[in-house]
Each structure stands twice: as structure tokens, then as C-alpha cells.
Amino acid sequence: MAAQGRASVAVDAMSGDGGLDTTLSAVRRALRSDPGLRVDLVGDVARLRALLRAAGLDEGDRVELVAADQVLPMDAGPAHALRQGRGSSMQVALERVAAGRSSSVVSAGNTGALMALSRQVLGMLPGIERPVLMAALPTAGGSVWALDLGANVGVNAHRLCEFAQLGNTAVRVLRDRSPRIGLLNIGHEPNKGPDVVREAARLIEAEAGLDFTGFVEADQVFAGEVDLVVCDGFAGNVLLKSAEGMVRLIFGQLREEMRGWRGAVVRGGLRRMYDKLDPARHNGAPLLGVHGIVIKSHGGACERGFASAIGLAALEARRNLIPELEEALWASY
Amino acid sequence: MAAQGRASVAVDAMSGDGGLDTTLSAVRRALRSDPGLRVDLVGDVARLRALLRAAGLDEGDRVELVAADQVLPMDAGPAHALRQGRGSSMQVALERVAAGRSSSVVSAGNTGALMALSRQVLGMLPGIERPVLMAALPTAGGSVWALDLGANVGVNAHRLCEFAQLGNTAVRVLRDRSPRIGLLNIGHEPNKGPDVVREAARLIEAEAGLDFTGFVEADQVFAGEVDLVVCDGFAGNVLLKSAEGMVRLIFGQLREEMRGWRGAVVRGGLRRMYDKLDPARHNGAPLLGVHGIVIKSHGGACERGFASAIGLAALEARRNLIPELEEALWASY
Incomplete structure (x- = not known):
């Protein structure tokens, strides 16, 4: 897919079963195939920085490290996430989107947690109750x-x-x-x-x-x-x-x-x-109904799978998914 | 499976997409592999008789022809079957079981029709409402x-x-x-x-x-x-x-x-x-809850598939499925 303008994807770097190696290789792959893409890596900055170079990545214009102290465990459901999500890599990534600093989020964390936190942090589109x-x-x-x-x-x-x-x-x-x-x-x-x-x-x-x-x-x-x-x-x-x-x-x-x-x-x-x-x-599942672009990546996604989830997040941002959804929803009332 | 005593299966011979050839070959296969088995072929007796010899079957102790004037089309649903099922090969086969002349039924006809007619002709087991x-x-x-x-x-x-x-x-x-x-x-x-x-x-x-x-x-x-x-x-x-x-x-x-x-x-x-x-x-689906043994065969079953549905009907009869079900149901109240 050809890049059409810029897009910045916040990646919940601490999620997923593949570990940081898989995540960072996926980010490198995504950045190489899309020159307009920027990635914000959200997580343990010290660990990320230590691995960045080996993964062929540099901090700079296209890769920003964003600190998050906590990680939500993979079995953390919605209730756990809402109680203890604050400061987690998932929540911080979502807050980047809410603040307009990233255009979309990719997370391989627990689906229920991602749905609950997305709803809480981003809010819902008009008339929609649950993601x-x-x-x-x-x-x-x-x-x-x-x-x-x-x-x-x-x-x-x-x-x-x-x-x-x-x-x-x-x-x-x-x-x-x-x-x-x-x-x-x-x-x-x-x-x-x-x-x-x-x-x-x-x-x-x-x-x-x-x-x-x-x-x-x-x-x-x-x-x-x-x-x-x-x-x-x-x-x-x-x-x-x-x-x-x-x-x-x-x-x-x-x-x-x-x-x-x-x-x-x-x-x-x-x-x-x-x-x-x-x-x-077939990795990369869009979460719909929330007021922001969120892509759930499979917990066990491989490098290529995670990279394609990042690509999907960028595509939805470039094609203005959220304004398109809002327009369609208002038109249907 | 070794034969254990006698079993007589009423076959709705007019059902199924494979035509009478497939049905009759399946019957021959089932009879050959199970010496204690008897089959009642229910349908158009003239047509059945004309094809019997070529299929390697003889009317006699092990094969009986039972006349039924009508055939329910494959797209006949429950309502159609209840209104117009009388005299159909499906209904006549079920009546053989109700009358105690056959121990079980195999039909490849419409599932909804088979469920409705089974319930009407055989009645239900204690406490069960629908098959x-x-x-x-x-x-x-x-x-x-x-x-x-x-x-x-x-x-x-x-x-x-x-x-x-x-x-x-x-x-x-x-x-x-x-x-x-x-x-x-x-x-x-x-x-x-x-x-x-x-x-x-x-x-x-x-x-x-x-x-x-x-x-x-x-x-x-x-x-x-x-x-x-x-x-x-x-x-x-x-x-x-x-x-x-x-x-x-x-x-x-x-x-x-x-x-x-x-x-x-x-x-x-x-x-x-x-x-x-x-x-x-994986052919041969038992219909449960009715007061009699009924096996639904896949409409497109091949010779071997149809034969295994007949084998299943015989096995359920020999192992006294209906008394066993009655006992279990009474015990659970």
C-alpha cells in the first residue's frame, strides 16, 4: 500500500506473547514499508531503549519512546483494567490518541481490557453504547x-x-x-x-x-x-x-x-x-464504536502479523475513519 | 461392528440427492457387513422392484418392500410435512417404527420435515417438548x-x-x-x-x-x-x-x-x-427426544455414508437406546 501522507501509530509495546523482540521487528518492518509512518512505542523506556539499536531502530523523528510504568497482564479483564489500568502501556497509548498526539493505537493486550479502556479513555461515537x-x-x-x-x-x-x-x-x-x-x-x-x-x-x-x-x-x-x-x-x-x-x-x-x-x-x-x-x-482487528482508531492485534501474532496491524492502524487514520463513521451515524438518525 | 442379534431398519428410500442407485447400493453394503440386519425399503414399490436385482438385492427375508405413494420434496419444511406428509415414504417409514414392525428409521429427507413428522408419528419421550x-x-x-x-x-x-x-x-x-x-x-x-x-x-x-x-x-x-x-x-x-x-x-x-x-x-x-x-x-445424525429411533442421513451422502447411517440405526436399536433414554429421563425428575 502506498503511503498517503503522515500517520503516527501508538504501539502498546508491552502487550503480546511474542515479547519486545517481535514487537520491535514488526515496527521496523512497518516503518520500512511506509515512509510516511511514525511510531510511538509506549512502555518501559529503559528496556525499549536497550533493545532499540539491536532491532535496527533509532529514536528520532520516526520513533518516539513514551513512558508507561505498568503492564496489564494478558489475563486482565475489563474490571481489572478499569481499576488498575492507570499508567499501563495500554492506557497511556490510548491517552496519546485522546490527546491528539497519535492518530491510532495498536495493542495485543487482553481484548476485554482494550475494549473497556478504549471506551473510558476515548469515549463513544454518537449513539453507540459498547465497542x-x-x-x-x-x-x-x-x-x-x-x-x-x-x-x-x-x-x-x-x-x-x-x-x-x-x-x-x-x-x-x-x-x-x-x-x-x-x-x-x-x-x-x-x-x-x-x-x-x-x-x-x-x-x-x-x-x-x-x-x-x-x-x-x-x-x-x-x-x-x-x-x-x-x-x-x-x-x-x-x-x-x-x-x-x-x-x-x-x-x-x-x-x-x-x-x-x-x-x-x-x-x-x-x-x-x-x-x-x-x-x-489474519491479524489486526479494528475496534469500532469508540471515538478513536484502535486495532487489536492477536496476542500470538508474528512479526509480519503485528506489522500488518500497524499498517491497518495507519490506513484507518489516513482514510479518516472516525469522521466517516460520525457522518454515517448522524445520517442514520 | 459385530452384529448382536437382529435389527430391522426402515429406510426412507425416496429421500436424498443421490437417487435410488446410491440408496440401494448403501443398503447392500449395510446388509453385507451385518448378517443380523433386515431392511424395509419404503417407497415406490414398482421402481424399487425394477432396480433391486441390478443393485444385487433380493426381496425376501432380509429385504422387504413397503409401499408409499408420495415423496416429500427436499425443500418441504415442517408445516408442509405435517399438512401433506400422509402417505409419504418418510411418514410410512416412521409408522413402521410406531407399529413395532421396524426398529428404527433412516431418512435423508428435509431435517425440519423429519423432526415434525417424527414428533407427530412417534410422540415424545417423557418431559421432552421438541426433538x-x-x-x-x-x-x-x-x-x-x-x-x-x-x-x-x-x-x-x-x-x-x-x-x-x-x-x-x-x-x-x-x-x-x-x-x-x-x-x-x-x-x-x-x-x-x-x-x-x-x-x-x-x-x-x-x-x-x-x-x-x-x-x-x-x-x-x-x-x-x-x-x-x-x-x-x-x-x-x-x-x-x-x-x-x-x-x-x-x-x-x-x-x-x-x-x-x-x-x-x-x-x-x-x-x-x-x-x-x-x-x-460424518454421516448419520440421531434425532433424540422422540419415542423411537430416527437417524437423519445427509442429503448428499454417498453410498458409504448412507450405509453407515443404517448401521447407526441398527446399533441404537440393539443397544436399546429408547428404554435407556426413558430410564435416564425418569431418574432425572
Whole structure:
């Protein structure tokens, strides 16, 4: 992606299972591929400074170190984060955005903590009550976005329609064209599924400016029939995790089978496929509904995965996601 | 599986996408592998008789033709079936069981129609209101059963506990040992997920005789950490279909990749894996809660798949599934 102007991403450097090495290599990769990018590394400045040089990075115009004394542990949920988040690398990174000093945040910390702190520090967009998490799943042709994956359960039809609006704008901004939207259900016919899903279909259908294609079943999601799948956080989690479990199962068995096969061609081909298909590697999940750009990176993301989350954060900033979302939300009232 | 005594399975011969050829070959395969098995072929007797010989079957002690004038189309839902099911091959097959002339039914017809007609013709087990569908999913070590996959949506905690009881007895009967039971959720911690799922966990936990291991996430299902997964019909459908979609996506891409690879070893290995892993091929889904043994076969099942559904119907009859279920249900009140 070509850089279009400047963007500064605050990276919660202390988050993630890969440690600082992975994070710093990812930052270097992101900076090399995007000359307009600046990164604010938020965390333990002494440790960061000690590692910076070895990672091929210099403090200066493009890399700023921002001190944060605390780290939220990976198992810190929303309640813990709200009580003890002050001074943590996650909160300090979010405060950079709130203060207008960074254009977006990337964190690989606990999802619930990130949602709670984002809401507290950045506030919500007009009419939105809780943040929603959107993630990409692999398809035959590329990928499809799905939301919610942020544990919003027991939502009503109105909120599902809200998910469709948020997702529609975000995907339009990211892909530069309006997404075909499907509502996850257990059949195509209008009488299928729970009341709340059928009611949501009526609301989304009635919404101007949404390219709603109707119900979509979980297997069609991976066939690439839509660009955006709307569902509650329970179904979204099952959709994503079931696919992840199946990918792991298949490639586990392929590795077993492969012992009998010869040739690096096969092995190389399989590795490429795995990289492309593992939902866990489609890294960088936009948190939508908060008044600022926040990207959740997978806790176990590799260097390349973390770098692409940083790239996504920069892209959303350059394409003015937040003003676009505000405009769309006001227009829908 | 060794035959243990006699079993007679009524086969809804007019159902399924594969046509009569597939059905009859499947019947021959099932009869050959199980000397104690008898099959009642329910459908258009003239057509069946014309094809019987070519399929290597003879009317006689082990194959009986049972006349049914009508066929329910594959898209006939519950309402259509209840209005117009009379005289259909599905209904006549179920009536054979109600009359005690067959020990179980296999049908590849519409799931909703089969659920509605089973309930009407066979009646329900004590305290059960609606039938539940259980299906097997592939795991690293073999397979795991999951229920509900029969579109029971918006169920309360009490019904989820009922699913656990029905599934527990059915899997115990099929596998000859008590299953480890997991409740599908979006996290492990007791405070995760919707109220109804957390309440169901308390009910299942309190139930004597259930080996409840707690919450299970969708990806762990395929790792074989439990033998039985309990969920509502919406989540169950997403779980199953998401895995199916991913299997199709991966093997589609493997076929592409394979063009560059040489050797029948690879191709043969992949075909074996696909057969083992495609959830759609784990054929034979027991319908539970009705007062009789009913197995739903996948509409697109191949000869081997349909034969294994017949084998499952015979096994459940021989192991006295219905008396076992009745006993377990009475004991739980």
C-alpha cells in the first residue's frame, strides 16, 4: 500500500506473547514499508531503549519512546483494567490518541481490557453504547470481515443493525468500495432463525446506503459470497474459533501425512497455504464504536502479523475513519 | 461392528440427492457387513422392484418392500410435512417404527420435515417438548458428538440441560462409556458468555451422572477435548457449517496447489484426509427426544455414508437406546 501522507501509530509495546523482540521487528518492518509512518512505542523506556539499536531502530523523528510504568497482564479483564489500568502501556497509548498526539493505537493486550479502556479513555461515537470488534476471515478470493467478535452477547435487533452500519463504513473506508453485507443465520429463508435475527434483517434492509444481501450461512462465509458478516459476539466467536480449530486439525493431519511425501514443493506450498488460511494470522482487528482508531492485534501474532496491524492502524487514520463513521451515524438518525 | 442379534431398519428410500442407485447400493453394503440386519425399503414399490436385482438385492427375508405413494420434496419444511406428509415414504417409514414392525428409521429427507413428522408419528419421550438433532464432528483422535443441530433456537437453560441428558445417554449407548461433556461458550471462565449458558452450566453441573467438564470454546471442540458438546441450535449450526466451509476452502486450495505436485501418494493421502475430516461425511445424525429411533442421513451422502447411517440405526436399536433414554429421563425428575 502506498503511503498517503503522515500517520503516527501508538504501539502498546508491552502487550503480546511474542515479547519486545517481535514487537520491535514488526515496527521496523512497518516503518520500512511506509515512509510516511511514525511510531510511538509506549512502555518501559529503559528496556525499549536497550533493545532499540539491536532491532535496527533509532529514536528520532520516526520513533518516539513514551513512558508507561505498568503492564496489564494478558489475563486482565475489563474490571481489572478499569481499576488498575492507570499508567499501563495500554492506557497511556490510548491517552496519546485522546490527546491528539497519535492518530491510532495498536495493542495485543487482553481484548476485554482494550475494549473497556478504549471506551473510558476515548469515549463513544454518537449513539453507540459498547465497542464492537471486527476481524477478517479467509475466503477463496481473499478475506471477509465479520463483526461482532468482541463478546457483545444477548444483543437486540437494533444493535445488530448498528453493527452493520459501523462495519459498512469501516470496510468501505478500508476497501474503497461498499461491502456486500450478510446477516449470519441458520438458513436463507426469511422465516429461518431467531426472532432477533429476523427483526435485524428488516432493520438492515430498511437502512439506506447498505448493500444488504440477506441471510448468510456459516459455510458460505468462507466462500466469499459477502464482504461483511454481521452477527452477535457469541455466534461470531463460534464462527471464528470453529474455523481456527478446523484449520489446526487439518494442517496437523497434513503434517502427519506429509512424512510419507517427498519434496520441498509440497512443504513450501502447504506453509504458504497455512499462512493464508489460518484465521489467527489474519491479524489486526479494528475496534469500532469508540471515538478513536484502535486495532487489536492477536496476542500470538508474528512479526509480519503485528506489522500488518500497524499498517491497518495507519490506513484507518489516513482514510479518516472516525469522521466517516460520525457522518454515517448522524445520517442514520 | 459385530452384529448382536437382529435389527430391522426402515429406510426412507425416496429421500436424498443421490437417487435410488446410491440408496440401494448403501443398503447392500449395510446388509453385507451385518448378517443380523433386515431392511424395509419404503417407497415406490414398482421402481424399487425394477432396480433391486441390478443393485444385487433380493426381496425376501432380509429385504422387504413397503409401499408409499408420495415423496416429500427436499425443500418441504415442517408445516408442509405435517399438512401433506400422509402417505409419504418418510411418514410410512416412521409408522413402521410406531407399529413395532421396524426398529428404527433412516431418512435423508428435509431435517425440519423429519423432526415434525417424527414428533407427530412417534410422540415424545417423557418431559421432552421438541426433538433435538445430534451430529458427529471430526477431531484429531476421531470424532465428537454435538447437539443441538436441529434448529432449536432461543432455548432456555433447562432445555440446554435436557440436551446434555439426551446426548449423554445416546453417546454412552453408542460408545459404551460415559462421555465427557462440554458446554459451548466463548471463554472458559465462569463469568463468560450469555446468562442462559452460565445458568445451564449450573444445572448440568448439579445433574448426577453427567461427566461435565465445563465450558468449551469452538476451536477446542476439534481438538477432541470432550466427547459431547452441548449448545443451542443456532450456535450448533454455526459450529458445524463454519467447519464445513473451512474444510471446503482448504481442500479447494489444496487441489489448486496440487497441480504443481507430482505423485499419487499425495493425492491419495489428501483424498483419505478429506474423507475423514469433512463434517458432511460424518454421516448419520440421531434425532433424540422422540419415542423411537430416527437417524437423519445427509442429503448428499454417498453410498458409504448412507450405509453407515443404517448401521447407526441398527446399533441404537440393539443397544436399546429408547428404554435407556426413558430410564435416564425418569431418574432425572
